Amino acid sequence: MAAIAVREVSKHFGSFTALDRVSIDFPDGGFYALLGPSGSGKTTLLRIIAGFEFPDSGHVTVDREPVESVPVEKRDVGMMFQNYALFPNMTVFDNVAFGLTVRHLASDEIRRRVGEVLELVRLTGLEGRKPHQLSGGQKQRVALARAIVIEPRVMLLDEPLSALDKALRVEMQVELRRIQREVGITTIFVTHDQEEALTLSDRIGMLRDGALVQEGAPGEIYERPSSVFAATFLGDANIFQGTAEAGGLRLADGTLLAVSDNAGAAQSQLAVRPEKMWLQRSDDTPAEGTNVIEAQVSQHIFAGSSVTYLLDWQDQTLKVFAQNRGEGVLPLGERVRICWSPAHSVPVEP
Ligand SMILES: Nc1ncnc2c1ncn2[C@@H]1O[C@H](COP(=O)(O)OP(=O)(O)OP(=O)(O)O)[C@@H](O)[C@H]1O
Ligand SMILES: [Mg+2]
The missing domain is CATH 2.40.50.140 (Nucleic acid-binding proteins)
Structure with missing residues (x-):
């Protein structure tokens, strides 16, 4: 359980402004959707919150502590990258188990938890496969399992369900929301799917060209868009x-x-x-x-x-x-x- 505060965060790549003084409060135990066109800075913001990238100015705190003050292995953040970042030479089981192995859990405990989470993402039976033997949607679910299995305080999910067909996506949405509620994980997820953002999240933040243009509960943001952009990007x-x-x-x-x-x-x-x-x-x-x-x-x-x-x-x-x-x-x-x-x-x- 953790409240995350992003304060006046800016990030430049050369002369390009990827994030422009973004401030957002992510409530403890909340499910927060980040929306925005391609290139608007969503992944960059997630990476900064995870502490993989540093802002040029501004700061991020997790439960009032600056992210960078906590060593990477103690951050207790489950992150799922947009490109999945699976270890190519490891099996599905070892990919998912990785976060538990580095935390030195007992092997039967690891087996139990990996088994549970693989069942959750409907991948039981594929434990022995390597990433190149998986479909896109299966790889995506391995990445999701890897983020969930450590039961983190914070989950940062970059388009976690985009490669799944409609039926499986709806199933995973329900599961994600259930886990998130049960464990009270503060979750920030990026999605291009408007309906997913509206149905799943407690709050939505909309980014455009690196700036936060509007933020609020799904109903607020849908019924009271503040700009032509917000009105047309989320809904018609x-x-x-x-x-x-x-x-x-x-x-x-x-x-x-x-x-x-x-x-x-x-x-x-x-x-x-x-x-x-x-x-x-x-x-x-x-x-x-x-x-x-x-x-x-x-x-x-x-x-x-x-x-x-x-x-x-x-x-x-x-x-x-x-x-x-x-x-x-x-x-x-x-x-x-x-x-x-x-x-x-x-x-x-x-
Ligand atoms: N390491 C980098 N060096 C230079 N430019 C970068 C770097 N990382 C990101 N950018 C640029 O910053 C902008 C924001 O990128 P980011 O990946 O955050 O976008 P995004 O909102 O996640 O987009 P998408 O929906 O396509 O994933 C893009 O224009 C991107 O090209
Ligand atoms: Mg991205």
Whole structure:
């Protein structure tokens, strides 16, 4: 159990800024997802937290102690690297056992724990294989087993489940969360899978070009993205441009899009999530107090339980997500109204 604090951490590689004054508190026993585009600094941050890399400025503490003050072998950090970093000449068993062997555990204790964790990652029976005899997903699970087996206080997982098929990934997500909860391991994991970040984590941090752009609980960050980037990187969003004024956003054509929560600074962009919108035929009376714009259906993507509509509106394509309530799919070319509540107009920074 450990609380990790990252304070004003910057890291440069030559003239390139990989991390730019990043500060994050990782709560004790929490499950924290780091999200961000490729090259945004996620791995670099994990490596600095693990103490494998040193920041140029700023510092990292684990339970208030600077990471570098604790020798590597005493750090009690289970790390899973993006490239797995398995020992090529060692068997699956020895790869997983490594962290226990260096801690001088008794051999029957090692056998028991390795056996348990291999069962957990569904690799029982492959103990004798070498990494080159494994598939990508199997190697990934060996790396995960190696991080878990030492029952660390801190787990740093770099895309731990990316190589697994959907069914196995969901199974491993459940297991990961269970272990993490049972043992109360402070876990930081990197993922490109938005749904994984939203469903698994207690908190999410979003990195962009080495800077932390937003942080919060999954619900907060999804419902109240602070920027166009955050709104479109995590989930889908329709973005409207205009001029901020009291009560909302004035579009170029004169329409006022109402905003109910004007607490944020006045922004000249609004984000609206596709599932917050609904479509109405043009001859229906619009509901009182909703935002309404006229658009034309240009595509519909039928996915069984839902339909995603793409609509032409001015020079933009908007997206509206509709549950399949058995009312049929609106035909292409149909002129419709897109409606949404002012509560779901989220002012966002550019
Ligand atoms: N040792 C290094 N020397 C020079 N540049 C580096 C080094 N390590 C990382 N970088 C650069 O720093 C930036 C951040 O890299 P990092 O690996 O942290 O990204 P990431 O967010 O993990 O990306 P991905 O999602 O692709 O794994 C990248 O532009 C990368 O090229
Ligand atoms: Mg990376």
